[in-house]
Amino acid sequence: MPTFPAVQPEPALDQPHIPSISENTARDALLLFVKSKCCYSSAPAKDGVITNMEAFNTYRYRLETFTESRSTEWSHEPYTGQTVDAYAQQPPGPWDIPAKTPQFFLDDKQFIKVPYTSSVKPCHNCLGIGRKPCKDCAGAGNVSILHGSCHGQGSRQCDVCKGKQQLLVYIKLTVKWCILMKNYLASLANAIVS
Template identity: 60%
Template structure:
């Protein structure tokens, strides 16, 4: 009844150990000088032929102050905050009487180190007649390949075929046959009928109409062929195998916020901006010196030292940038329903924090 069932079974037997392979076997690849032992993480950059330029001290900047916000600004920000919470009643924000506004400022020092790192691994794709250049010339080293860098301080990745490493191999998944056994029917081309459970009979003595009494039905995944087009080579039977260079540009950012006595938690300041007092960008920055708040200078010295040590081991530092912002914080005290309450307005965005908001209710979605 199934003339090619044996051939399907033979096909399945031949490829059974190859199904589910995630990567080509190591024996599939040749040895390329300079690329031995790939897959061990990012490659350390070569030592520069000339020493990098020394960081230059940045000019000192005057201390700036941010004017305090007005009552109208504080109330408007509070109303927007309350409106964004479905369980908050507006009465405290509308009827509350502001009795006091205390202004606090805090500094945020930020260091950005823009790096380029490189790693290599074997990769493959279906072969469609692409150029094959393995061993025609010595392959360039990972850090000798010229790559156009993106805009500074923006994360980006790029994959590149290493020149003179491409060769053609039989597909490891289908052993060069272009098709792989169907995993749904184990290469048989048919499965037990799900209606009659293989009996061929439905009910008392009625023949199963789904399988016409055969007890089996053609596999819908392979349309009864017992095999499907190989997903690794898309039926081409061969693969182009090559070394892939992965270049990663990363902007490594670290902040330091000076503690302040307003009572607002520091983590609330991570998503707001302040007034920029200082900006310095160069190949390697020099720690800020002579800033009015000594905590900023100490943080700058520590972070610059840590970044230059940490990132130069596995990456090439392309540029550094340091900024200092003055973030405004206003603590607002107001009276509502005979009790005193507080909220904070902070950042250039006038964000609000009111952990003790006095008029909340529970919302229930029906």
Template identity: 50%
Template sequence: MDKALSGQDGASDHTGYGTYAAVIPPADFGLPQPEASSRAPETHFNIPAISEELAQEAFTEYVSSKCCYSSKPVKEMVFTDLQSLNTYRYRLETFTESRRTERDSEPYYGQQVDGSGIPPEPWSIPVCMPSFFQDSEITIPVPHTSSVQDCSSCSTLGRTMCLSCGRTGRILCGFCGGMGWTNYGQRQFCGVCGGTGRQSCLACGGMGTIRCVKCNSHGKLHCFISLKVTWKNNIHVSVIDKGSGFPLELLNQITGEQLFTDVAPMVYPVVSFPDSSVNAASESAVRKHQAQFSNICRILQQRQTIELIPITQVDYVWKGKTHTFYVYGKEHKVFTKDYPAKCCCCSIL
């Protein structure tokens, strides 16, 4: 039996399962091996800078969305340079499956108890796998691990002490604050508690005990080992920028031009892309994911992609001063640090 089944503290029960959490895949599961290196297109890709007309259209739409931006710079500016700053985005997705076990229980209503037989190894239990690259999680009982036990929370009574009143069934009167009287000038008896300063506990209805939540008042528990299977799409993203100064975090929600896609049980690093920085990013990411996940979970599928994200730096002159804005992504979004005609409130913000 796998060492994980014996428990880290040596404790065990009649099921053979001990107290443990994450279950490491057995060595004989093996790792999928790629058969050949991933061949990326060897043609050099480059999207030219956008036209002045498109730059002005995008800038006009951007300025009109800002309530405190004057439209004068858009109407009066003179373009001096439009420079392409195309940027590559490399993405590696590693779809993994991990398993963990934990002791679990539910109220016992007379359901079938499956406590005879040898429990199967956690990684031998069949489960229905979701679609690749989609996070998912299921929890199922491990066969042959169940038993019926007395509820320790209520000692099989089905009820536990009410914490609001401490089993007395009565609490401090909320209307008179426990004084027993109201209307301080005339010292009238409190109509809620009848002058006692105490009232029936609302939490337990004056009984002093409440229904045991753990066993749902049945006094017995159906105890078993549960197996939690987690599928996770682990994503690594590298943006290969040439020091343009453009804030790369703006590209997180931007669509690029898809240049390359490679899907396999385990991918090789890209080796033939014309930009060596992309190849280096792929090499680093693939090795990192293999080292990070191969020993603690199963790698089921990997996918790596390369995108070209168009960025155009636009320089223009307005009132004798040079300013810059960027048009980026297939959506033609605009970013600028120094719009020259803001109202006072915008300048303060």
């Protein structure tokens, strides 16, 4: 007579093992929960009698989204002979400009001068002079060198054009990478209660 191997019991795939917890652990967890709510009384958690404990599957999961955003604004810097290319060609749109490849899931920022937007104009702060009258001596240069900020010259270097008299004006593209994070709690208990 042929022999057959004994039938193995099917492993319970849909019911993962849930470790049971002691009554003290449950009470501690309940007290901790009550403490996190400003107006909950701790008396029922402390003095209440636990009559029954049931185990439920609970899943905690986090959703992370990695996004790239782009914005443009007018910007300027002292003109020191940079390329001037405004109107040479139609400027590309913000999403047509190649940016560096981001390191995924790391916050980062990159600034790019938009091509074909750079032009030169006199500094608006010093009206193209490169210097501003000293505020401390009202331009007289008569405040002592120790205390005067202009060293007796009556004027100071313009801090917008850094004394270059002209500015390179261009459209600055800001590329920003950031992570959005959301935490979720899903449990079988919710499904049963609701």
